[in-house]
Amino acid sequence: MKKGIKLKSNGTNEKKGPETATIDTTEESLQKTLHISRDIEENKNILDEKLGVGKSFDLICREMNFGGKDFAIYFVNGFANSDVMTQILKELANLKREDLVPNTLKHLIETYVSHIQVNKIKTINEANDNILSGQLVMLIDGEKEGLVIDVRSYPGRTPQEPDTERVVRGSRDGFTETLVVNTALTRRRIRDERLRMEIQQVGERSKTDVCIAYLQDVADPGLVNLVKQKIQEISIDGLPMSERSLNEFLIGRSWNPYPMVRYTERPDVAAQHLLEGHVLIYVDTSPGVIITPTTFFHHVQHAEESRQNPMTGTYIRWIRFFGVIASLFLLPLWLIYVYEPNLLPHSLEFIGPKDTSKIPIFFQFILAELGIDLMRMAAVHTPTPLATAMGLIAAVLIGEVAIKVGLFVPEVILYLSIAAIGMYATPSYELGLANKIARLIFLLAVYLFKIPGFVFATTIWLIVLTMTNSLNTPYLWPFIPFNFHAMVNILLRKPVPFMNKRPSIVHPQNQNRQ
Structure with missing residues (x-):
């Protein structure tokens, strides 16, 4: 029987008897x-x-x-x-x-x-x-x-409310960059012995800890196995961008800008989706938890709606829907009326541009869109003490002065501002950016082909979303394929006692919540 393996400093293989062997250091x-x-x-x-x-x-x-x-x-x-x-x-x-x-x-x-x-x-x-x-x-x-x-004490911050998912009333804790803290925040809300949190390591060099969480008697076993299999098949040296890198392996290689999974930094949102039958993925070093599977309508819901009474929550939800729709269709529709003023009723003629400019309206929109994105990126990188000054520069110089010199007509700034507000009112930051790209495509189609271009672009957009699947889940469910009861739950914030069924889209083993 061999006693062990001994390293030689010269890096050569040499037998020394039945008790000891040597290996090289390659x-x-x-x-x-x-x-x-x-x-x-x-x-x-x-x-x-x-x-x-x-x-x-x-x-x-x-x-x-x-x-x-x-x-x-x-x-x-x-x-x-x-x-x-x-x-x-x-x-x-x-x-x-x-x-x-x-x-x-x-x-x-x-x-x-x-x-x-x-x-x-x-x-x-x-x-x-x-x-x-x-x-x-x-x-x-x-x-x-x-x-x-286990004597680990990772450097990290205390749980605090995430900036992108703030609520007026509700808990103020949020996920951090430490995996064990995030799982503990979830278990604090679901004290069920059937809550499973299975850990794997991803990355040949980084060996990043990845936790798969689900309710054993609720989540679809096929979905759980699919998520596990996709994570096990990941072959890469590391996940420096944590959940973002993992998501691209999980969903597959695609240029579709629409988010196929939902991210959350709120433990209460994570617990709610676990109870519905979703599978969650926690990645060490990331405060964002991946929720799978998700549809388009998962990205337009916010925790604030559940923190208010049903009537107020429904009102807030509809305002968000209006913002999402405005961020997509307001600008291309107005551009159509600019090119085809005869389509406007006499009572709505005031919405058209009263002033003219040497720059075509379409290019004004493109310049303004690029300017807003530039200001958004500048706001991210601007130190806090200088943020106010940057805001004054954006509002006074870029806005007012640009109109006075004739670079933009006032209506362009007005309608683009409404569309931008609708984008930022979208609960999912990823969905807001995807809608912005779709809006630019709609504007280009209107500029090139007027009304037929808009109809064609929106039809292609709808077909692409209809054919999109997130982990074998239709992206536009419950609109396509249509599910009446689920659609009612999307449009209305129903009282909790009435929500006694889990969403069928996740194929829960136990459909009853009460």
């Missing part, structure tokens, strides 16, 4: 599954080479002796909670040899390592992954297994 060989050896020096040589201990300042190996046994303690400086580690080492420092033998690991786990999460590992690869994830790995001379102690 990257290919280090990626193989290596079992922890009883010889702690062999384990240290391999781990030091793989992790770059001595080269990377934040990867630390402490060599210590407790109870007459040599220990090698690996951790990443900055991840490990120093107070917890100090307490553990103090307890180990008081041990005698008779406290550890025989069955050293059993004594450590059951008696002397006073920590909640302690697990055994058998391979060097497991040790490597756990160290890089921020956990403390303890190797003991003479033992073929190591210990993993």
